[in-house]
Amino acid sequence: MESLTRHTDYGAKGLNEIDINQNPMAQFATWLHEAEQAEIFEPNAMVISTVDADGQPTSRTVLLKGLDDTGFEFVTNYESRKGKSLRANPSVALLFPWYALKRQVMIVGTAVATDAATSDAYFARRPQGAQLAAWASDQSEPIARREILDERMAALEAQYPEGTHVPRPEKWGSFRVVPSSIEFWQGRSKRFHDRLRFTALDDGTWKLERLQP
Template sequence: MREHYRTEGLDEADLAPGPVEQFARWFEQAAMSGLYEPNAMIVSTADASGRPSSRTVLLKQYDERGFVFYTNYGSRKGAELTANPRVSLLFPWHPVARQVIVEGVAERTGRDETAAYFRTRPHGSQLGAWASRQSSVVGSRDELDGLYRELADRYPPEERVPVPPGWGGFRVVPERVEFWQGRMNRLHDRLRYVRGAGGDGGGGAEWTVERLCP
């Protein structure tokens, strides 16, 4: 079960000055290719003792400050990021033989930013954020559906749903960003931006680029 990649390569001369601009280029190309949910990413965290865990989450925003996703702060990933804010994000764009790996430190978004995003969610997703005590054990699907129905009765579509107090965003401030391009004979291109001391993740001056062996 091997695929011989035959896509074009990735050369240092073609890179953007900084990783966010390069990510924007690849993200647009992934979306234009028809890739299903190109904003889906694997978020890997570790608890205070170093035990890792991973799950798929949707990227909701990115800019020079970092990559943002939302979750219940009491979830496993929320608790682990509170204890150990170091995190890895992986965008597995297999149909276009590309991957992007972001390594950095997660910080919580402000409540105003969280509330602004929460208002853009569909009504059902707003209710779901209240109904699910994410990562906790639930007795049955019926119990979960019952909690949702209670909330739907309390907050009909025309009713404003408040932002759950234990729910919000994490912004991953990048320190290393790798762009992986599949090539023939497993000689893939791997170019990694590394942020220098004092860099804020924004422009290109504080970033250096390394080529990694495949």
């Protein structure tokens, strides 16, 4: 077994207050673009952490589907474990772990369901197989065996031949995470990393501060 204590040097590339974009959403877009240019697998993959009605935290990986100055958007089944948790407690944390670039972005915010038109637009852009999968799966619910899912999918494929319009299930849609803080983390040698955090203020501006590694 490979030693878990081996030391990795994170490099000398730093992150300075004078170089970072003072709009954290614009800075995030820049880093996301650089992750795409570096051909990182699923650069828009993010870990989302929620807390359910019983106070139990859960984390899982989803894909960022939309980004603008108001927040970060993703899609899910509203009746899934994450969907139910978001209805009970809309406070969430997001993590973008771009290990190959020795970077990560950590976001804390509030999840708000988008309007139906936004969800419809996201669903329309999905490949037809993924659209049918949204109908076939009661996400997060137990099932006796895989074959049941395969049978549901086969029935849906027969009902909706290739190229047929597939309507969006009411149980499926998008959320927008409105950030209250966004932290940019850049790895540095000797574990002396750079951490710059933006905190949203009531007047719509952002407070920038450096955190100790």
